[in-house]
Amino acid sequence: MRFFSTNNPAHQVGLKEAVIKGLAPDQGLYFPEKIPVLSADFIASLGEKSFAEIGYEVIAALFSEDLSPREIRELVDHTLAFDAPLVEVEKDIYSLELFHGPTLAFKDFGARFCSKLMSMLLADHSKTVRVLVATSGDTGSAVANGFLGVPGVEVIILFPKGKVSTLQEKQFTTLGQNITALEVDGVFDDCQTLVKKAFLDPDLSEKLLLTSANSINVARWIPQVLYYFRGMAQLEDQSRPVVFSVPSGNFGNLAAGILAQKMGLPIAHFVAATNVNKVVPDYLNGAAFLAMPSIQTISNSMDVGNPSNFPRLLALFHHDEDALREMVSGAYFEDEETRKAIHEISDLGYVADPHGAVGYLGLKRFLGQNPEDQGVFLETAHPGKFRDVVEETLGEKLELPERLAAFLQGEKQVISMGKSFSEFKGFLEGMD
Incomplete structure (x- = not known):
């Protein structure tokens, strides 16, 4: 399937470029050129199908031109593990x-799908991919955990200082490995602006392979x-x-x-x-x-x-x-x-x-x-x-699920940063 930029329908790319680039060169979001309509029989039978069975047919309708049936099943099974x-x-x-x-x-659904699909599309790619993510809370934790340990991928998460709940913050600032958290002295929109500017900066585009795992990415x-x-x-x-x-x-x-x-x-x-x-x-x-x-x-x-x-x-x-x-x-x-x-x-x-x-x-x-x-x-x-x-x-205590409580034990690891693009750009260039 082809994907067009919401700023210019004449600009169209394939699935791999839409996913790896994340954002169109004109700052538009990628959007499918056509929306498949599922059969009335399929819709009527939803109650008889498992989540995975629903997923196979829905994702096949959208991605069968680009992925094999085996890849679609593998992708859906990974995504719908809960x-x-x-x-x-x-x-x-x-x-x-x-x-x-x-x-x-x-966001666990989208993050798991995105990380799995990206690893499939980058299987023969030698250059490190840097995933830039602005988060006001749950996106950071979902993406960090979805991409944790994925070979050839480094994740940089930008979050606004003092504006994310303690548990959300712990879920993406304590992981280490290929996850880096930047604590920005600003609000979420400042984080989002920094990410968008990075994608459009010609110097960074020449030196680094940047992509996004925010919902701006179709994956x-x-x-x-x-x-x-x-x-x-x-x-x-x-x-x-x-x-x-x-x-x-x-x-x-x-x-x-x-x-x-x-x-x-x-x-x-x-x-x-x-x-x-x-x-x-x-x-x-x-x-x-x-x-x-x-x-x-x-x-x-x-x-x-x-x-x-x-x-x-x-x-x-x-x-x-x-x-x-x-x-x-x-x-x-x-x-x-x-x-x-x-x-x-x-x-x-x-x-x-x-x-x-x-x-x-x-x-x-x-x-x-x-x-x-x-x-x-x-x-x-x-x-x-x-x-x-x-x-x-x-006025009462909540009992935390065990896997959520476990995050609280981790040690926060962040890099503090202002909201100027020049500072963020310098940080990214230093990673090359």
């Missing part, structure tokens, strides 16, 4: 738990369609409209859900649920898209003021803004509302992290106006990853 269970929280409201992977966050973004199919497969009542509420920061997850819908998954509507970093909800409610400085909140993985994947949202609807606004509703919530939601959900017998709580709030608001529908909110991380917030809110 489940995404659907849990009923209350009548007509379900949580799709995406935190059963190695770092207990939804991180596309596999997220899989758990939408898995979520739908687990719904017992297939006769009523289904709404997905997606906690959103960089908007790759929402864009993946819409891609799944375009492939034939019968999702009736989406809710883009955010904290007060509400650039996209404002846009969906009629305002112009206007990037803003990010604001720190208790749902820190969504503290993004200039969402990178917004161009993919537009591309999915062929730049028809009315169609986008008709299919996706925007909602945003203050920290106080998020804490109240964590309490409300706890009273129902379920513990949610702050991001899942925002998704729950968005879904509740939409279903209040559309009571004939049923809904799924994405629980994107284990609440233990935001232990301080959840424990303070609920």
Whole structure:
């Protein structure tokens, strides 16, 4: 399959270049030239298939021109080594738990897929690949653990100082080996800007082979369609409209859900649920898209003021803004509302992290106006990853999963850095 730049559809590349380059030369995001539509028979049989069986067919529809059936099975088996269970929280409201992977966050799916695919595509490549990653939390831990020990790959993770939870930070600053963590004196958007500038710098492009494992990379973004199919497969009542509420920061997850819908998954509507970093909800409610400085909140993985994947949202609807606004509703919530939601959900017998709580709030608001529908909110991380917030809110201790608690024992290893590009460029040049 060919992939085009969202800034210039005439610029097209193959899978290998799209994955290894990460970002198009014109700063556009790569997007598939065509979206395959799966058969009605396949969609009707989802409930009878395992997660892996669903994955084989969905990924084959997207990548069979570039990968053999054996490679597709190997890639899917590596990616889907854990489940995404659907849990009923209350009548007509379900949580799709995406935190059963190695770092207990939804990004484990994309990171495992990306690392495996990249190793396949680089099997005959002699030059070291440097993966640059900006993170507001879970991306760093998922990518670091997904690429840990992969031969020929070095990972450089940029994160904003003091704006990532302790557990998230420990998951990517204690690993060593081929993982380097840069603690940037700024906000997430500063980290993201440094990464984008590095990709476009001609000096660095000549000296180093740089790529990304953020959701700007198609190999991180596309596999997220899989758990939408898995979520739908687990719904017992297939006769009523289904709404997905997606906690959103960089908007790759929402864009993946819409891609799944375009492939034939019968999702009736989406809710883009955010904290007060509400650039996209404002846009969906009629305002112009206007990037803003990010604001720190208790749902820190969504503290993004200039969402990178917004161009993919537009591309999915062929730049028809009315169609986008008709299919996706925007909602945003203050920290106080998020804490109240964590309490409300706890009273129902379920513990949610702050991001899942925002998704729950968005879904509740939409279903209040559309009571004939049923809904799924994405629980994107284990609440233990935001232990301080959840424990303070609920006034009780959380029991951490053993593999999460183990990260706390590691020693933090970081390199402190300002937010100037010249300093970051100098660091990268020193690695050559």
